[in-house]
Amino acid sequence: KNEVEQSPQNLTAQEGEFITINCSYSVGISALHWLQQHPGGGIVSLFMLSSGKKKHGRLIATINIQEKHSSLHITASHPRDSAVYICAASGRSNNNNDMRFGAGTRLTVKP
Amino acid sequence: DGGITQSPKYLFRKEGQNVTLSCEQNLNHDAMYWYRQDPGQGLRLIYYSQIVNDFQKGDIAEGYSVSREKKESFPLTVTSAQKNPTAFYLCASSPYWGTNTEAFFGQGTRLTVV
Numbered sequence: 001k002n003e004v005e006q007s008p009q010n011l012t013a014q015e016g017e018f019i020t021i022n023c024s025y026s027v028g029i030s031a032l033h034w035l036q037q038h039p040g041g042g043i044v045s046l047f048m049l050s051s052g053k054k055k056h057g058r059l060i061a062t063i064n065i066q067e068k069h070s071s072l073h074i075t076a077s078h079p080r081d082s083a084v085y086i087c088a089a090s091g092r093s094n095n096n097n098d099m100r101f102g103a104g105t106r107l108t109v110k111p
Numbered sequence: 112d113g114g115i116t117q118s119p120k121y122l123f124r125k126e127g128q129n130v131t132l133s134c135e136q137n138l139n140h141d142a143m144y145w146y147r148q149d150p151g152q153g154l155r156l157i158y159y160s161q162i163v164n165d166f167q168k169g170d171i172a173e174g175y176s177v178s179r180e181k182k183e184s185f186p187l188t189v190t191s192a193q194k195n196p197t198a199f200y201l202c203a204s205s206p207y208w209g210t211n212t213e214a215f216f217g218q219g220t221r222l223t224v225v
Binding site: 002004033035040041042043044045048086088090098099100101102103104 | 151156159
């Protein structure tokens with residue numbers, strides 16, 4: 001079993017829909033990262049959070065430490081949101097900055 | 112603009128040849144990382160460097176080598192000993208080695224062995 005599991009693997013939505021991508025992890029962490037990988041391959045960091053909720057524009061990330069679960073929400077989705085979204089858990093010990101990555105969720109938003 | 116630059120974007124190599132992937136950052140970050148990405152799998156750590164002149168093996172270091180002679184540069188050599196080198200390679204950096212640090216990624220290099 002992978003240490004970081006994402007669901008769904010693939011997601012197709014119509015423009016304007018509310019989208020949720022889920023991430024569950026089995027390791028102790030100090031931070032949970034959400035990343036966006038564009039079709040060309042480059043990765044951009046969207047959020048790093050260790051508790052509660054963060055919001056940036058139409059993107060919202062939440063984390064429940066007790067349940068070891070995080071969600072990424074996209075409101076009013078747009079075709080330009082089409083990308084692979086990756087969840088990563090980091091900091092399993094005080095001296096370890098190793099990140100463990102989920103396999104990614106491929107999101108396609110149709111106009 | 113500050114960032115991480117990987118080159119080349121696409122690379123073809125003949126079997127049995129070594130090849131070096133470049134990674135340069137001008138963010139003044141101490142820590143740098145190399146990851147490998149295969150279809151349907153999460154990124155896996157090849158090597159990391161906490162600080163200049165230091166580097167450590169990651170989960171899948173066999174068949175790879177690195178150096179960290181300068182703070183801004185962390186090249187990865189894929190040697191002929193790597194059995195399945197065709198993959199997408201990503202370089203990343205973070206301000207320092209430790210918990211709760213945000214990682215910055217390059218655009219990646221797609222290596223194909225022909």
